[in-house]
Amino acid sequence: MPKEFCIVTQQRSGSRFLSTMMASDPDVMPLGECFQNTNKNAESFLNYLVQNAAAQNAMAWGSFYRKAWQSYIAEQKQTRSGRQSALSFILMYNQLDFLPKIFLDFIFEKYHVVHLVRENLLRRHVSNFVNSQRLTPAHRKVQAELTTCTLPVDGIVKDLDASASAIAAVRNMLVDREVMEVRYEDLASREGSHHARLVADFVGIGQYPLTTDLKQTNPFPLRSMLNNFDEVSNVLRGTAYESLLFD
Template structure:
């Protein structure tokens, strides 16, 4: 135990020194016109793989979208990436090797925020906000202490994105798992679709939900969400809900303000798969209805929005 603590201390000391060193290198430009409270969140990366050229003194904000699977994070990320100044690089820690330990996570984060992580979403030299999408079960909770320290040291802002109606999320999770094997779209599995025709095909599958475990599973998701918010409460963060963004597009303006990027109309080509009342989306609706009725989750029974 003592050896583990000593090792962790060395990692943190080394990481802290590196963070400070990187910040010193990445601040070659004037900060005179920036609110002093914003300075920790303003960066001037120097990528190793290309030259930022005339954009070298354009400030860059670092962010991470923290979410759970099938909570609308893919759709939300496409909205952000439709902004000419935002680069969100996808679900980077879906690859296990990148989250194997704290050191692997820090090395990956360094590459992303040094703007050396090149993806189809990269705006390269003139990005004003750089980040990625991170699921809670991809090393985020297991290494939360080191990650919170990194976020605070490097000035990374967290964008939490959750769903209010966890029952709809469950339907999406089960349907997506089913399609991985069934491959309803001409033998191809797609987690997200770009046409109403494809959405209609995927929506033909109605999952059967285990009513016995239903309340336990909902409580588990709620507890994990609450734990994540508690872990990251010391970081710069904003909390968003998928349903709020669907109903109120001014929420996207709030996100752009949070990232300090110019206001733009954001668009996504993704098409929603599961629409309408929950009763039409679940095979064993009577079981689900009776299980939720009279519980704190009874509100999940009713359709909360239409698209």
């Protein structure tokens, strides 16, 4: 029997890539990033909360979130057709910050957790920058063409440290939960289908081939992508992130 699950990750770490692979199984009902800002996703849970805020009254926020979530999920299941039975959704690290702890405890107890980690924090940082400049779309269905950029180096080590600390904090948060950690680098490798199958086994799906039409946005060496590669290399020399330049 398929299990309901959530993918916990940082932005630009392959959540859409993994989510679409899992959703290629008809037993999976994907809600995507349903905790996303309401301006970006009209059908998000946050939008549902706003619409039903009057029901909160004197109810504690944690209890209100839980009750609203149960109603939201019931409505989502009712409006979707087909044989989908395993709910899936994405939780970003920054979204964990504003959710009540009692609600997060409920989520992590009720759903299997797939912790998706992008280990090359430098490539994630570059991807974030390129996406923020709108030089390439966030997700592609065709093979990407090389797009170069000049990466700001001020504060880059601090930013990479913050990303590493965020991963460690989430690992600590999930330490007593039923969780599977998977690397984006493994999913994007030639053995990607094997690693996706391991995730599928964890959540109890596996009757159908897992596929996605999404491609890597920037599959090129950083030396080719960064106009100021030497400058970035000098800043990272001697740090824990120097080796990521060549990964």
